[in-house]
Amino acid sequence: MNPTTEAYIEAAIRRLDEALNRANFRTVQCGDSPDAWEWTGTVGNRDREPAIISLGPNFPFEAPRVVLPQRANQIDWHQMPNGVLCLWNSHSLGGQPWLDGDRLVARIEEWISHAEDGWVDDMPQLDLEAYNNLWIELRDERLFAPVLVIDKWEEIEGGWFRATPPDENGLLTVVKAHLPAPAIPAPIRSKKKKGARAIGQHRLNKYVNAIAIDLGRITRPFIFTERLAEEAGANGPLIAGLLEAGRPVLFVARYTRDESAGFIGFWLEFGKESGILRRCFPVAERRNAQQRRAGWHAAALTDRKVSVIGAGSIGSYLADLLHRSGLKELTVHDDDTLLPGNLTRHAASPAFIGSFKTSAVRETANQRTPEYPIKTSSSVQGLSEAVELLRDQDLVVDCTGDRLTWQLLLAAAEVTGRSFLHVAVVGHGQAGRVDICPPMDDADPIPESIVQPFAATEWEAGCGDPVSPTPPTAVIETAAMGARFAIRMLAGEAVPPAGESRELFPVSP
């Protein structure tokens, strides 16, 4: 640290120290680094109660740690298992309100009021695992934090399923669901006992028995093992039997808080001396979680049909964006195969080198979201096929950069009276444009982009054309412009009638 940063941090602490002392806190400890500081005092609106404030090593870029000793053991919302209050959400933008001691104390008192009112009007934060001894350990000097990924709750709900034990990355996956109750295996004979094993270091079972249970509404963030046993109902003795036989059991639960659902998992294991050991891990649902992130136009896109012609650089990114945004009826048209050089400006995974570009785009999207695969087709041949496409699809997007395809589509547009989108990078990245062809409402087309002559000099074997030096950034930005136009048009929003042109990497004459 240089003297200026030291002085910066020291000044921030000094100010906080003085404000806290004004608020009748006492400085119990102080020192050179922020984490040497600690204050005690009392807070509260009605009844005063003791509070301990300390700083972490990253202060002032993290909030002070506040513990209310009288509440440290009653685990409540917005309170870490070690008793530290969660006073500010680190994800929200904004300043560092804790630099001001008065606001810190006010915030603690606000926390107390909310806690005493039972956190009504609270944001339903579904992070129960943060309160339940999260399974996190250091393995081979890397953090190891298991997580169970399920496709959707319905996949496992209401009974027994099998999951893999955590792999080296900590990932647990569902092997088989909706199974009958497992049989209790014969207990391990003491002769064969290989000595006590630490939790998480079992003999490598191929799978772990798991049970999915709906906990319903919860009011407190900590879930006692007794509650789990109670919810297991008739399965209780079976779970106990499995544990006694030395078999771990996964307990995966769904819960609701203020109408929102969350998931949590527990790894239960029986230790001869320690009794039931349990560790908590997050359960991540894929399908709904992805849908929630598809953007607010997703609902309007589900039943729309779109063809993206050209699965090269712009086409691959544009198709990928439409698929990510929730478009389910998407076809990509192309005859080319994917080569390693393409990858620099292509959305497909390198795993699909040698495939058709269309299949590469489809399979890449499938790895992420398999439930609505992209359709693939050859490139458009002849006017009748182009006319048919414009009639059948809600939108056709030409990303070929190929004048013949463009002319074909222009003719088809004239025949059908429907417009298509033409998306292209101009002047090797000097501009990107989206043209609505022909423009809607008889508007004038956007003027031709003014670009400087730019000689491409690199040639490659097997290519009739020189390699374009277009920067990947220009490709992705233009593809995003095209995708945005497509999404807005499909959702029925008004867009500029002729399209949009944007300067990207201009070149001086």
Place this chain on the structure above:
Amino acid sequence: MMESTELVRVFTVERKNGMSILTKQFQDALSKIEPEKDADHAADAHAEVRDVLHDDADLMEWGLHSVLIGSYRREVSIRRVKDVDVFCELPNLPADHDPQDLLDKFASLLAVEYGDRVAKNDRSVKVDFPDFDMHVDVVPARCADDDWEIPDRDGGWEKTHPVRFSELSTARNQAHNKKYVPVVKLLRQTRRALRGDVKPGGFFVEVAAYHAFEGIPNADSDACPSSTAEYYTVALETMAPILRDHADNFARLMNPAIPDQDLHVRATQQELDAIADAWEQAAVDARVALKSTNDQDAAQTFKRLLGQNSDGDDVFEVPVAVSAGHRSLPSGESPTFG
């Protein structure tokens, strides 16, 4: 001395506005005046003297037991510690033994080992330890009921109980959130900074502080000062009238260890007036600093009040503001605002 109810009022008002408590700077100041090596030297010197005295059969018969006393024992000594008191309890000393003969005996015993480094005073025997830049005052004492007696200047005995003051100081420190000891150190350092080698010395300040702390709301009270800065300020404020009343012969300054005994103060009237003046001004300055909204200004005041330690370093360091304002105007133009 301020009434404690008035103190309560002052504190509750100040608590709202007080700004510059500079916790870290005060903690660092205290470590700058810690005796450090002096403490080891004092222990070594004591051990040497004890070994010499323990060789004497008479002293052993009289039940010799020596202890370190004084500011060192009370943990309120500050760097540099130049004198250390070794109190030699002789519980079995015959009642008719002459005090000056006893001092002579100590002086000659010590002279065998230390030669001309030994000097006999009226009430003690002084041994120089030039390597440590320190001297040890050896004080023989006989038992008298519950107290001890040491030779006085007039050839008789006088009562003392130096360990009792340690016990009282410990109790004071406990009652005041362990702030009494560090604040006394700061006050002794303030005397050094403001008065240097002029009498009265650090013990005078310590005794005045001990009495002043009686009137400061302690840890049981809501009005108890919270920070070291506030304690220091309040102590200066509470001590100032005690020093003034003592200088004006308006009130006595009592020896805390012996009931109804005045403290021996070796200082002229002029010196007593001067320290009372200095303390009054220091109290005013410290209060202004404590209340200051600018901790740079406040730190400058505390820096002045605490002076330098024996290494010539400033005891109190002014914290660095993040960066200074610009040294010149941004341009030679005269901007027009609307």
Place this chain on the structure above:
Amino acid sequence: MTRTLTLTAAVWRTLRDAATRALPREIGGLLLGYFTELGPHVVEARVVPDPRATRIRYQRDAALAERILDSSIRADSTGLVGYLGEWHTHPLPIGPSTTDINASGRLAKVGGHDIALLVLATGSRGWIGHALNLDPAGNMETLRVHVEGTGNDG
């Protein structure tokens, strides 16, 4: 985070008094102090008189301001006090004007450092402080105005 222009209580009093005395005309001058992690910290506000000031116009004279700045720097033993920016008054309930922003922006550009601009505007309950920060790149940021020791914003 919103950065703060901090004024000591004494500075705020000085500014208010000068503002009131100058009525119905504008008055202004220099903001002096240092920078903390919260933003500029004003420990001294100096008046730079402008005999030709009107209700809507104040010109801060460069030569006079330079002498005033020098005297403040000389008088300061901490080595911290220096130029932070400009202040002036609006005898109307309006905050910084385009003219103010342009003039301060120009100072920031020429000086190559941030300029704090404080405008004291009259309001129904006395003078109200409005502060901006202008940087050499032409960016403008609103500063919170805080008067120390009062808990009140100016």
